[in-house]
Amino acid sequence: MQQRRSALSGRPTGTDGSDFNYRMVVDSRYQKVADGKSRLYALTLTQAFLLLIGVLxxxxxxxxxxxxxxxxxxSxxxxFISLILGDIGRRRSRVTLLKVHMVASSIAVLLSIACVTKGNIILKVLQTPSRWELHKFKLLEAAHAAVGFLVQIFTVGTIISLISNMSPPKRTS
Structure with missing residues (x-):
């Protein structure tokens, strides 16, 4: 009963605060993994939104x-498959799934860029700027691909950082 009362009052019995140096400290690597996972979650939501726009x-x-x-x-x-694998890899800390997500989503973005460059619409609009209204949907597709490319750059950087922090540190002999 004595321990319960003292635990509720703030400090457990048997310590006066001077044992701070002997307490366990969490390695900074684990904090970096947690931060990377939350950043990857935000980037995954952004990619899902961009994918929805692409589907529409x-x-x-x-x-x-x-x-x-x-x-x-x-694309x-x-x-879509990449997002599912990436989310599973992020939740369960699976390096292999994160690598597959990184490669597959990069391929999807490159296919999206290839789809935009196939039509040479941007070149046509630059040559005759007064006719941009005829190609406004193609310009939106180009903007969609450009934003997707920027998000992919941040995603790849985050995944590489996350994988390096998830891996156990190398032992020096």
């Missing part, structure tokens, strides 16, 4: 032109 754009563009854009569909499918 692909659906609308395919519906209007009635031609399947295989590159855009492949969204790979991106």
């Amino acid at each position: 754009y692909t659906y609308i563009f395919t519906f209007h032109e009635e031609v399947l854009n295989v590159i855009a569909i492949s 969204t499918a790979i991106g």
